[in-house]
Amino acid sequence: DAGVIQSPRHEVTEMGQEVTLRCKPISGHDYLFWYRQTMMRGLELLIYFNNNVPIDDSGMPEDRFSAKMPNASFSTLKIQPSEPRDSAVYFCASSASGIGNTIYFGEGSWLTVV
């Protein structure tokens, strides 16, 4: 399997622009997670889905952030409008059901908002 695939790997955008990050989880995994990593706060959970349904979005910072999972093989994280403080690395991860199953991370999307 190709692993968790994220795009874009790097994005630089201007404040106020819409940003869309994409993720393809590992086939067969029914859990998908979006995490954000910053120097100040480390890794934080933003939202996770189970069988395409959002389960916990309490980590989404504010209404400017939204995430969707229209099918089992695709998810998006959208920021509109973007702000400089959104600059971070955004990781998508997936896992299969069961406590014994490990979690697999994508390579991350490095976002810079100027």
Add this chain to the structure above:
Amino acid sequence: KNEVEQSPQNLTAQEGEFITINCSYSVGISALHWLQQHPGGGIVSLFMLSSGKKKHGRLIATINIQEKHSSLHITASHPRDSAVYICATRTGGGADGLTFGKGTHLIIQP
């Protein structure tokens, strides 16, 4: 809310040394992960533990559920072990999102 604390924050050692990184957490958990992040950012899960001890090559991870503590050990350390090591806990019975420690930045000098 679970608090995950790691120590040390930074560690520099010589090649060949035995390395220990510690992780403490505040509430009961269903599983604990040790993750490795290399420069460039990719994150790899090294171990997932719910009890006892696991070994993979030169890496050993242990967990003490009663004391809410886990350790990651690296034997015969090598410069390629240089990375950030992150402890993360899962509290739910399913696959709820992880709570992360701040990470330990390890540098192994030749």
